[in-house]
Amino acid sequence: xxxxxxxxxxxxxxxxxxxxxxxxxxxxxxxxxxxxxxxxxxxxxxxxxxxxxxxxxxxxxxxxxxxxxxxxxxxxxxxxxxxxxxxxxxxxxxxxxxxxxxxxxxxxxxxxxxxxxxxxxxxxxxxxxxxxxxxxxxxxxxxxxxxxxxxxxxxxxxxxxxxxxxxxxxxxxxxxxxxxxxxxxxxxxxxxxxxxxxxxxxxxxxxxxxxxxxxxxxxxxxxxxxxxxxxxxxxxxxxxxxxxxxxxxxxxxxxxxxxxxxxxxxxxxxxxxxxxxxxxxxxxxxxxxxxxxxxxxxxxxxxxxxxxxxxxxxxxxxxxxxxxxxxxxxxxxxxxxxxxxxxxxxxxxxxxxxxxxxxxxxxxxxxxxxxxxxxxxxxxxxxxxxxxxxxxxxxxxxxxxxxxxxxxxxxxxxxxxxxxxxxxxxxxxxxxxxxxxxxxxxxxxxxxxxxxxxxxxxxxxxxxxxxxxxxxxxxxxxxxxxxxxxxxxxxxxxxxxxxxxxxxxxxxxxxxxxxxxxxxxxxxxxxxxxxxxxxxxxxxxxxxxxxxxxxxxxxxxxxxxxxxxxxxxxxxxxxxxxxxxxxxxxxxxxxxxxxxxxxxxxxxxxxxxxxxxxxxxxxxxxxxxxxxxxxxxxxxxxxxxxxxxxxxxxxxxxxxxxxxxxxxxxxxxxxxxxxxxxxxxxxxxxxxxxxxxxxxxxxxxxxxxxxxxxxxxxxxxxxxxxxxxxxxxxxx
Ligand code: GLA
Numbered sequence: 220x221x222x223x224x225x226x227x228x229x230x231x232x233x234x235x236x237x238x239x240x241x242x243x244x245x246x247x248x249x250x251x252x253x254x255x256x257x258x259x260x261x262x263x264x265x266x267x268x269x270x271x272x273x274x275x276x277x278x279x280x281x282x283x284x285x286x287x288x289x290x291x292x293x294x295x296x297x298x299x300x301x302x303x304x305x306x307x308x309x310x311x312x313x314x315x316x317x318x319x320x321x322x323x324x325x326x327x328x329x330x331x332x333x334x335x336x337x338x339x340x341x342x343x344x345x346x347x348x349x350x351x352x353x354x355x356x357x358x359x360x361x362x363x364x365x366x367x368x369x370x371x372x373x374x375x376x377x378x379x380x381x382x383x384x385x386x387x388x389x390x391x392x393x394x395x396x397x398x399x400x401x402x403x404x405x406x407x408x409x410x411x412x413x414x415x416x417x418x419x420x421x422x423x424x425x426x427x428x429x430x431x432x433x434x435x436x437x438x439x440x441x442x443x444x445x446x447x448x449x450x451x452x453x454x455x456x457x458x459x460x461x462x463x464x465x466x467x468x469x470x471x472x473x474x475x476x477x478x479x480x481x482x483x484x485x486x487x488x489x490x491x492x493x494x495x496x497x498x499x500x501x502x503x504x505x506x507x508x509x510x511x512x513x514x515x516x517x518x519x520x521x522x523x524x525x526x527x528x529x530x531x532x533x534x535x536x537x538x539x540x541x542x543x544x545x546x547x548x549x550x551x552x553x554x555x556x557x558x559x560x561x562x563x564x565x566x567x568x569x570x571x572x573x574x575x576x577x578x579x580x581x582x583x584x585x586x587x588x589x590x591x592x593x594x595x596x597x598x599x600x601x602x603x604x605x606x607x608x609x610x611x612x613x614x615x616x617x618x619x620x621x622x623x624x625x626x627x628x629x630x631x632x633x634x635x636x637x638x639x640x641x642x643x644x645x646x647x648x649x650x651x652x653x654x655x656x657x658x659x660x661x662x663x664x665x666x667x668x669x670x671x672x673x674x675x676x677x678x679x680x681x682x683x684x685x686x687x688x689x690x691x692x693x694x695x696x697x698x699x700x701x702x703x704x705x706x707x708x709x710x711x712x713x714x715x716x717x718x719x720x721x722x723x724x725x726x727x728x729x730x731x732x733x734x735x736x737x738x739x740x741x742x743x744x745x746x747x748x749x750x751x752x753x754x755x756x757x758x759x760x761x762x763x764x765x766x767x768x769x770x771x772x773x774x775x776x777x778x779x780x781x782x783x784x785x786x787x788x789x790x791x792x793x794x795x796x797x798x799x800x801x802x803x804x805x806x807x808x809x810x811x812x813x814x815x816x817x818x819x820x821x822x823x824x825x826x827x828x829x830x831x832x833x834x835x836x837x838x839x840x841x842x843x844x845x846x847x848x849x850x851x852x853x854x855x856x857x858x859x860x861x862x863x864x865x866x867x868x869x870x871x872x873x874x875x876x877x878x879x880x881x882x883x884x885x886x887x888x889x890x891x892x893x894x895x896x897x898x899x900x901x902x903x904x905x906x907x908x909x910x911x912x913x914x915x916x917x918x919x920x921x922x923x924x925x926x927x928x929x930x931x932x933x934x935x936x937x938x939x940x941x942x943x944x945x946x947x948x949x950x951x
Pocket of ligand 1: 555585586630697699745746747748764767
């Protein structure tokens with residue numbers, strides 16, 4: 220049983236295979252958080268609660284002995300105005316101007332399966348692999364009810380959370396802040412790992428100690444952003460990849476978000492995660508309800524690798540939806556870095572023909588096929604095929620590519636518009652902009668008001684027309700600028716604070732309509748590379764372009780940071796030209812291939828210009844990738860050497876099939892020295908008592924994991940080595 224209730228003591232325990240989460244209705248009906256950590260069976264943990272004096276801290280009026288201050292007690296869902304002086308999860312302004320919501324326990328329900336949200340994406344259950352606990356809290360004065368949902372995926376060691384706020388009163392209230400997750404840990408000293416970055420340098424790993432200052436990070440970019448990712452980790456000081464306690468948190472959301480982490484006055488730790496509250500406010504009318512996005516959390520007592528595996532398994536199996544997630548994913552060739560805007564149908568066909576020979580089976584036509592777009596100054600919004608540029612209709616081009624035996628994919632940037640476009644001329648009021656002011660431009664473009672139904676309908680019709688006109692099997696859904704003008708003409712002045720969230724709801728509505736209508740089309744997310752790499756997008760698009768930076772060496776850090784939460788099967792990763800277009804670095808073909816193989820593999824270069832030697836190598840790599848794709852996508856990922864560790868001149872990772880019969884190890888040298896030592900790497904995740912074959916040698920699992928493998932002596936420019944390992948009895 221995943222959910223255990225002690226009705227007498229009002230204790231709620233969520234049990235997963237290796238973790239326990241416990242809450243209790245405490246003094247005066249407040250819901251306290253007791254514990255989240257390594258699994259504990261049959262224990263009321265309320266003895267951990269603070270029962271000392273409140274001193275000068277504010278305590279509830281009903282408290283006869285001056286105890287029970289909410290700033291000292293661990294809260295399940297801290298709220299404004301109740302004497303909790305940390306970062307609260309819920310802040311409202313009532314109709315009379317008061318800033319208080321005092322939530323007390325009302326009741327609970329245990330539901331079979333996993334709850335879902337009405338307007339937001341969320342994790343889903345298979346064959347009852349999840350159970351739901353719903354706890355209802357109420358403020359009896361203002362008549363506001365809050366439902367806390369917990370989705371318990373027992374076998375996956377994952378718990379999801381959602382919050383639904385209902386206004387049962389006669390008056391509208393303003394929600395000023397609504398977080399999806401708050402967690403108070405009574406004891407412990409923690410570090411925080413978060414993933415920050417910028418364009419072409421996404422998801423850098425940073426580990427910092429938790430302090431008494433509130434650490435706040437998030438995004439005000441309108442997208443989850445390259446600046447910070449919503450996924451972050453709290454961990455014991457001594458936790459490593461292989462040992463120690465750690466907690467991971469992430470949000471199923473693609474817009475502005477905010478996370479906080481702080482130490483309280485009694486050294487308790489609090490973290491919160493949810494919608495960004497900068498400029499946010501939401502009018503909740505009488506009878507209305509508000510859903511906060513879903514959050515997901517997991518705990519591992521055996522280090523960061525296990526934490527990542529928990530997230531990877533849940534994301535692959537309980538979030539991504541698409542026919543491609545269980546079958547082979549195509550190897551794509553994208554023409555962006557091959558041609559940029561400068562192409563014709565003939566050129567595209569030449570690239571596709573050459574790419575077919577190296578084993579690619581999906582050709583993707585990137586930016587520049589629509590309106591009169593020949594650079595990035597015009598035509599976004601005019602999703603009409605430029606037949607003059609292609610020299611034929613889309614259907615003719617797709618038919619030719621299909622005849623080669625390749626599928627066809629196409630690029631869109633639906634949320635955007637250029638001033639120089641038919642769409643802008645017809646509907647200047649569809650753009651997000653402040654009245655009487657000139658908009659800020661970014662890459663020469665403006666953002667459409669996705670909260671508007673007319674905009675959603677226009678995009679649905681335009682995209683559907685293109686998809687219906689030819690045999691298109693893939694869409695790259697791009698979004699290339701931050702959103703800065705939060706003003707919609709369809710909202711009243713008082714409701715402008717709702718726009719940030721309404722934008723994301725509009726985007727999800729459109730994506731939901733399109734993915735339902737075209738269930739066989741593979742969607743890949745993109746946002747100037749990886750600026751919207753989040754669980755919200757992954758619910759619709761099972762793969763995301765990880766970064767516009769295709770340099771294999773820079774990618775080591777980007778893919779390493781991304782791997783903490785997101786599985787290999789979600790990370791778009793391509794072989795591009797050398798010298799690299801972003802940083803000019805020269806790398807050998809095999810290193811570019813080995814790095815691209817740790818993702819949804821593809822090519823992003825002019826194949827017609829590749830040397831015969833490179834083409835031959837490419838075909839070998841593509842064939843090998845297809846052979847091991849099932850293992851790399853569904854297996855377990857191990858970070859062996861960190862690229863953020865300055866003491867290392869190599870980076871290494873390993874993928875192991877779930878049955879531990881196959882594995883792939885990759886090392887890449889990021890620097891070389893004179894008289895180099897051999898690189899020795901200890902492998903992980905194998906069966907210690909099994910025999911494994913590497914090339915023509917047999918090793919025991921024990922030896923590979925404890926003594927390690929002797930690998931190359933790195934020489935030359937960024938050499939790399941990839942080793943395929945197979946259980947000896949399984950070798951064919
Ligand atoms: C963004 C994407 C690229 C490419 C260009 C096209 O930068 O990240 O992959 O599609 O847009 O304009």
